Amino acid sequence: MPVEICHKLRYELGFWSCEWHQSFTGDHRYPAQATLLSKLGGTTREASLQGALFFINRRKSMKRMLSGIKPSGELTLGNYLGALRNFVNYQDEYEMVVFIANLHCITVYQDPKELRQYLKDAVALYLASGLDPQRSIIFLQSDVMEHAQLGFILACNSYLGEMNRMTQYKDKMAKGENALTVGFYTYPTLMAADILIYDPDYVPVGDDQKQHVEIARDIAERFNNRYSPTFKVPEPLIPKVGARIMSLSDPSKKMSKSDHQDKGVIYMLDEPSVIRKKVASAVTDSIGKVAFDPKEQPGIANLLQILASCKNTTIEKILPEVEQLNYGEFKKVVADAIIELLEPIQMKYRENVSTDLLEKTLLDGKLKAQAIASRKLKKVQHKVGLEIFKK
């Protein structure tokens, strides 16, 4: 059985029930999988029930993992090393649900034209990095409207005190930002919906994002206790590799896509010459020795972290190779490693971006995600008492 048909089966059979098949085709004689397989290019003979069952069971035996990136700017090296690369690796072990969190982008004003470009680039970069639409569900958050609907129901099961305790909100308040939107204030409840609607077992998060999973867990437990068991309570999974990448110009701050100090941020689509320039002007110190001392030498420690992450190794292993170098030579090694890592991704990005692959991926992902999300939302609406008639 061809591999791509197998991958499709893994999803489709899990999500499309026999009833769906019968109502869709009016055909009660064959199991759904036979018709589906032939639709996908196989033959009915290939669609042996045994083969189909194997894939259903395989999917069922996989734990589900969910994550998303909010492309409120161009994706950075930090997004890749801290998140995207891990998502790609997780595909072998988990059923990955990966979305583009576009609703979260607009909690602060975005120029519509720029936002569209960021979103398009993000899908192209997901694919260029190795996320595989046959194995992962890749979609745009706003395409699955159930997120926003569940978000509101969960907001009605959350408290102002919880929102007030969220770090991002507290940070902005402490900085005296006074033009915060209501969407920004309640985004944790939307994020809880993004997660809980798919019943994932795990949510991989950076250290700074743990609070989001914690609030989703609290809301899930409250809902389960108040109504009846409805949501799986997900576990945060903090990746062992893929440490926090800091800004090159201010190593006390995370490398962030919305940081307007471009010099400190390496974007996934930066040209090699730009990468070299940014790394060459990275902040260091006057000690003059390449060593891992985040307290005394935060800039050098960050460059070491970047080098180790790009080479997929540890700082202990990489240090002996670079500790004799002067800062100029060391920076050249770091820049080379970043370019070596990003160049193949950039090439694939250029291949993908002008084809219809992006649109097809998002449409396919939307259908698969919606099949899960709408079932869960119906269940929730029924439990809360919103439905008058059983559908």
Ligand code: AQP
């Ligand atoms: N510098 C980083 N180092 C390691 N991991 C990082 N991530 C982001 N920056 C780094 C990880 O990328 C995933 C997606 O993050 P996000 O884009 O949804 O939100 P974020 O963490 O707020 O990313 P930014 O770039 O800092 O966005 P802005 O500037 O909009 O606030 C997460 O898993 C995150 O840990």
